[in-house]
Amino acid sequence: MRRFRGEAEYKVDTKGRVSIPAAFRRILEEGDPDWSSGLNPNLVIVYGRRNRKCLEGYSIGSIEIVDNLVSNLPRYSKEREILERLLNSQSLYIQLDENGRIILPSKLRKLVDIQTKAIFVGMGEKFQIWNPDNYISDMNLIEKKSF
Amino acid sequence: MRRFRGEAEYKVDTKGRVSIPAAFRRILEEGDPDWSSGLNPNLVIVYGRRNRKCLEGYSIGSIEIVDNLVSNLPRYSKEREILERLLNSQSLYIQLDENGRIILPSKLRKLVDIQTKAIFVGMGEKFQIWNPDNYISDMNLIEKKSF
């Protein structure tokens, strides 16, 4: 399966509408078993990650893989309970609109402090959505830490 | 697997189109699991901002080797997320067109200061794309320093 790659910044309007990077749309389409040419693909947004000032987007296909992995963790283990909570309760389905946009509900925008701009960041099997300023800070942190 | 070897300079037009050296095309074709005769191979361009004034091209096969290393780390671990960020956020897929060209997005051209000419440099498992002037300077630097 193709991976989410690259960074792209987009405007967020007052209604919370944002374009999804065109390259990401293709991956969401491929990854959505219900999708076919002419339709608009679905995705899943996970919003509850502690210590992370960002949202995460998954194609239907890749969220199912993650779901299954979690289902195979030992029942009642700490790890499984945390991940199940995150993936099931702190997430929602969203469908792209005709123009390749989604609407970020204001609850989510507040959560990660997104107002007029959002940057989309490829992370392989998923992508992240950040306030561009926060993203830059996070990148600087990462680049300092590693190697 | 065959390695990228040699140097070749090409024009970049106003749309950002550049020919890929014919010899490199053969290697990209071999390295793309989805490729078969008649199709156009894909590659991955990495543009990381670490001091390098050049872009780097990888065949799908060789980038997947790296991807898989990361995929074996525990999901949601700090380590994995940092590596995924560094690998995936600063790169993109590109497909050759019918004539063996790619389109370098203007963002990338600006990043490495490529306007009307680009030189392709074989580096074994990957190749680099430079503004020819910068490449010459870099070469001189290397020659002075080493041996």
Add this chain to the structure above:
DNA sequence: TTGATTTCCATGATTTCCCATGATATAACT
């Protein structure tokens, strides 16, 4: 009934696609 949300349409900018051409090759044939 007044915000908020959704649907539909509009548009300039960019990107992609399709075709064209001269330049090198590579092969084939006397």
Add this chain to the structure above:
DNA sequence: AGTTATATCATGGGAAATCATGGAAATCAA
């Protein structure tokens, strides 16, 4: 070897499709 076919290469231009974004009308909810 010299001449002629045949492919591939490097480059360009214009048409068509897609993209990113904004706004108006229609629908919904309290």
